[in-house]
Amino acid sequence: MIVFAASDKGGTGRSVTSANLAYQRALAGDEVCYLDFDFGSPTAVAVFDLPGAPRGDGLHAYLTGHTGEPLRLDVWRLTEHAVLRHKPNGAGRLVLLPGDGGGGEFATDQEVVQRCADLMLRLNSEFDLIIVDLSAGRSYAVDMALEVTARPEMRGVETRWLVFHRWTRQHVMAVHGLVFEEFGILEAGADRGHDQAVLRDAIRFVRAAVPDPDSPLWSHVSPAQSAWMRACDETLRRLAAELGIGDSRVLGTVPLEPVLQWREQLITDADVVSTQIANKETLEAFTELARRLTDDTYWGQL
Numbered sequence: 310m311i312v313f314a315a316s317d318k319g320g321t322g323r324s325v326t327s328a329n330l331a332y333q334r335a336l337a338g339d340e341v342c343y344l345d346f347d348f349g350s351p352t353a354v355a356v357f358d359l360p361g362a363p364r365g366d367g368l369h370a371y372l373t374g375h376t377g378e379p380l381r382l383d384v385w386r387l388t389e390h391a392v393l394r395h396k397p398n399g400a401g402r403l404v405l406l407p408g409d410g411g412g413g414e415f416a417t418d419q420e421v422v423q424r425c426a427d428l429m430l431r432l433n434s435e436f437d438l439i440i441v442d443l444s445a446g447r448s449y450a451v452d453m454a455l456e457v458t459a460r461p462e463m464r465g466v467e468t469r470w471l472v473f474h475r476w477t478r479q480h481v482m483a484v485h486g487l488v489f490e491e492f493g494i495l496e497a498g499a500d501r502g503h504d505q506a507v508l509r510d511a512i513r514f515v516r517a518a519v520p521d522p523d524s525p526l527w528s529h530v531s532p533a534q535s536a537w538m539r540a541c542d543e544t545l546r547r548l549a550a551e552l553g554i555g556d557s558r559v560l561g562t563v564p565l566e567p568v569l570q571w572r573e574q575l576i577t578d579a580d581v582v583s584t585q586i587a588n589k590e591t592l593e594a595f596t597e598l599a600r601r602l603t604d605d606t607y608w609g610q611l
Contacts, residue, residue, distance in 0.1 A: 311429060311439045311466060312602055314524070316473040316496070317443045317483035322517030323473040326563055326595070327398040327442045328356040332393075332575050333599035335384075335403035339437040344368060344406045346437040346443045346450045350410025350413065353442065354382075356573050358390035358596040359405070369409035372421050372453075379406050379428070392572060392577045417453045426457045433466050435564070438603070446490055455494070469608065470494070470512040472562065476545060485552040486511060503602050513560035515610065516596065520565045524590065528578070560607055561598035566591040 312330075316323040324347060335341040343355040348369055354362055362382050371379035384403040385396040392489050415421075432439050444450040472494075474484035488494045494512070499505040520527060522538045530538070533566040549555050568580065568587045576595060580587035 310437070310603060311433060311441060311458075311468045312444055313441045313442045313470045314473065315451055315467065315487065316445045317468060317480060317487045320482065320564060321445070321473040321475050322569065323445070324352050324442050325356055325569055325596075326517055327440050327471075328353060328573075329575055329595040329604065330440075331403060331440050332598045333596050334438050334602070335401045336397060337599070339402050340401045340435070342402075342404045342406065342432050342436040342439045344432075344439065344441045345408040346441050346454070347445075348408055348450055349444055349448075351410060352573060353405055354407050356575065357382075357384050357405055358388045358393065359384065359407075359572070360389060362387050362407070365409065367409035368405045369415070372424050373415060374420065374424070381406060386387050390575065392579050393575070404436070414449050417449055417456065422453060422460070425453055426460050426463060427502065429457060430462065431539065447487065447497075451494065452497060453531060454571050455498045455501050455503065468511060469602070470508075470600075471515050472512060473515045473517050474554075476516050476542075478545065480553065481545060481549050481552065484514065485554060497500070503555065507549060510608075512558075513585065514558055515552050515560055516562045518565045518569070519562050519589075524564065526565065526567075526588070560601050563594045563598070564588065564590050 314323050314327040328343065329557060331341045331343045345351045346370060346476060354360070359382055362397045363380060366376045367382045368379050369552040370376045383491070384405055388394055400526040429439070441454065443454060459461060472484055472488060486493060495505050495509055520538060522535055522542065525533070527538065546555070566576070566588055568574065568576065569591070576587045576592050578592070581589050581592050
C-alpha cells in the first residue's frame with residue numbers, strides 16, 4: 310500500500326507525523342519505506358536523526374534522471390537517535406529515500422512520471438507500506454502523485470491519501486480548497502484519469518496540533534480562556550462539517566505536543582516513560598493513527 314501525505318501549507322505537522330507513522334508501523338513488524346517528496350524543503354533526514362547519512366543521489370536526482378537509483382538509508386542502522394539505534398526484536402525494516410537538499414520543486418514530464426511509476430511499483434513489491442511525504446499545497450509533487458497513480462500499470466496498487474491541517478479557521482478553509490475547490494486534488498485527479506468518487510473515498514484528513522481544553526496541559530487556564538477555547542473548538546467543528554472535512558472524514562487527531570513545537574522528532578516510549586519529555590496522549594495518537602492506515606473499518610465507514 311502507498312499512502313500519500315499532503316497538506317494545505319507548511320507547518321501542519323505533515324512531515325513529522327508521517328515519519329512517526331512510518332516508525333510505528335515498522336515497530337509493529339511491517340516493512341516500511343518513507344519517501345521524502347517534499348522537494349523544496351526535505352526534512353526527513355533530520356526527523357529520523359540521520360545527520361551523518363550520505364548526501365546526493367536522492368529522489369530529486371533520480372526523478373530528473375541524474376542517477377539510476379535513488380539513495381536508500383537504513384534508519385535503524387544509520388540513525389544517531391539513542392533509542393532507534395537498537396532495533397527492537399520483531400520490528401520490520403525502516404528505509405528512507407531522502408530528498409536532495411537544495412533540489413527545489415521541478416515541473417514533471419512523461420520521463421519523470423515514468424521513473425516515478427517504476428520506482429513505486431518496485432517498492433510496492435518489496436515493502437508492506439510506503440509513505441510518500443509530498444510538498445505542501447498544489448505542488449508539482451502532488452501533481453506527480455496524481456499522474457503516476459492514474460497510470461494503467463498502477464491500478465493494482467492500493468493507494469490512500471492523508472491530508473493534514475492544523476486546527477485553525479485559516480487551515481480548515483485552506484485544506485478544503487486543496488481537496489475540493491478548482492485545481493484541487495479531486496479536480497486535478499479527474500483531469501488525469503482518476504474516478505473522482507473513488508479518489509475522494511481514498512482521502513482522509515488528519516488534524517494536527519489540536520489543543521484539548523480538557524487535557525492537563527490546559528488545566529491551568531482561566532475560566533474565561535477555557536470558555537473561549539471551547540467556543541472556538543465548537544465553531545471550527547461546525548465549519549469543518551460544512552466544508553466536507555468533519556469528524557466522519559477524519560482518520561485521526563494529534564494533540565498539541567510541546568516537544569514537537571520545539572523539535573521535529575520521533576516520539577518514542579522512552580520520551581514518555583523514561584525522560585518524560587513527551588505526553589502519553591501524543592504517542593497513543595500516533596500509534597492509533599498508524600494502525601488505522603490499513604484498517605478498512607476506518608476507510609469504509611462513509
